[in-house]
Amino acid sequence: MADSLNPSPWHRLTAARPDWTRTVAARRAAAAGLVVLAAVAALRSDPHGDYTDIAVAAHDLSPGVALTAADIRLERRATAALPDGAQRDTDQVIGATLTAPARRGEVITDVRLLGSRLAESAAGPDARIVPVKLSDTALLDLIRPGDVVDVVTVTPDQDDRQPARPVVIASGAVVVLVSEKARGTSAGTDRVALVALPARSANEVAATTLVQAITLTIH
Structure with a gap:
């Protein structure tokens, strides 16, 4: 009883400290603890x-x-x-x-990279990549990988009095590569575009390029 009626000077000092000082100290201690935990986690992580x-x-x-x-x-x-x-x-x-x-x-x-994964990502399962050699090589400077195009040819001339008509061999082909112009040459006769198509359409385009001139229309 006597001690409670006559507190020591230290007790009076600590009892008079405001609550906010305790809150700040607790926050600082918690922050320091988080820093230590983060350092330990970084040291223990597996680099491999x-x-x-x-x-x-x-x-x-x-x-x-x-x-x-x-x-x-x-x-x-x-x-x-x-x-x-x-x-x-x-x-x-x-x-x-x-x-x-x-x-x-x-x-x-x-x-x-050229391959089955590229063909599948561009034109779906069972897709094929087919080279297209264009009659108008200037188109090769206009198209880019990712462009969607139609492959077009014309009907063979059976009668000179009848104009040739366009025929769409394949629609919705996706350009995956355009070959660059060879250095030191001005002509683009050896350049091709590679397009991705479903297997059946790709085979039709490949066969047509052997006997007829083809071109592209850009979507």
């Missing part, structure tokens, strides 16, 4: 599980050319940030043809 070696462009790349070992390098990237289809094995990339320009450091994915 969080990062993956994937194939990236070693320098700026142009489309239509087979990739070499000098074009690709492996680079360690965060696994969670990788796009679907990122290539982890350079052996699967070297020798493949890139379908669009790529900047240095860009991740190489399966749909950026």
